[in-house]
Amino acid sequence: MLRNTIATLTCPPRNRVTLLFGGLLGVELLWQIYKRTVNVKNEKSKPIDEVLFFSEESSGCRLHAHSQIPCDRSSCSIRNLRKLLGCIESAEETLCICIYMVTCDDIAKAILRVFSRGVNVKIIADYGMSDNVACDKKIRDFRSKGIRVRIKKSAYLMHHKFAIIDGKILLTGSTNWTKQALYGNWDNVIITNHEAIVAPFVKEFDRMWLQLTKDED
Ligand SMILES: [Zn+2]
Numbered sequence: 001m002l003r004n005t006i007a008t009l010t011c012p013p014r015n016r017v018t019l020l021f022g023g024l025l026g027v028e029l030l031w032q033i034y035k036r037t038v039n040v041k042n043e044k045s046k047p048i049d050e051v052l053f054f055s056e057e058s059s060g061c062r063l064h065a066h067s068q069i070p071c072d073r074s075s076c077s078i079r080n081l082r083k084l085l086g087c088i089e090s091a092e093e094t095l096c097i098c099i100y101m102v103t104c105d106d107i108a109k110a111i112l113r114v115f116s117r118g119v120n121v122k123i124i125a126d127y128g129m130s131d132n133v134a135c136d137k138k139i140r141d142f143r144s145k146g147i148r149v150r151i152k153k154s155a156y157l158m159h160h161k162f163a164i165i166d167g168k169i170l171l172t173g174s175t176n177w178t179k180q181a182l183y184g185n186w187d188n189v190i191i192t193n194h195e196a197i198v199a200p201f202v203k204e205f206d207r208m209w210l211q212l213t214k215d216e217d
Contacts, residue, residue, distance in 0.1 A: 048194075050190070052075075052084075054182060054187040058183055059184035061076055061183060064078065084171065085107065088163065088171075091119045092166055093120065096167075097122070097123045097124070097162075098124040098158070098208065099162075100129070103179065104177045104179055108141065112145055116145075122150075123148070126151065150212035170193070170197060173187065
């Protein structure tokens, strides 16, 4: 800094202008970076309260699934699915999934993409899923890529359907991550970042994760 100041005072006028211009550019760049960082933080701290509904009307959305463009149905599967994928793919550090059944290719691919970015992904599933060929394949795919999957083996179902993104955003509801659920079932998903709701889910996920031994990975 001192050296730059001395250089500015001792160098010819044209060079002074160049130095001054360079300095202003640097200040502007730092200001833009600061504003962007603050905006991202503010965006993430905004309250999130959203409810998605799926219904028998959603079955009609199979016809425009290929386009990935939402229709005007209030329970449009494509709009809802894009919302779910957006949440899942927003994970930067952790993605904790506790799901009874997952067969949806789009969601499975999103999970794999998140994992490939270095996000710590953990999945808890139910033993009954391994009886379902499509579910079993997804679990094998996840594990083959290195994702840790722990499975509850007991007479009682692990019937949850929730995911926690970065310990801050919760997706929960009745919806399994299957095409049947997304395109025809009457189901719901709540998306929230309310700490009073998210924190107990984080605690319960951690409890279940520790309870399921590594032997069941
Ligand atoms: Zn639709």
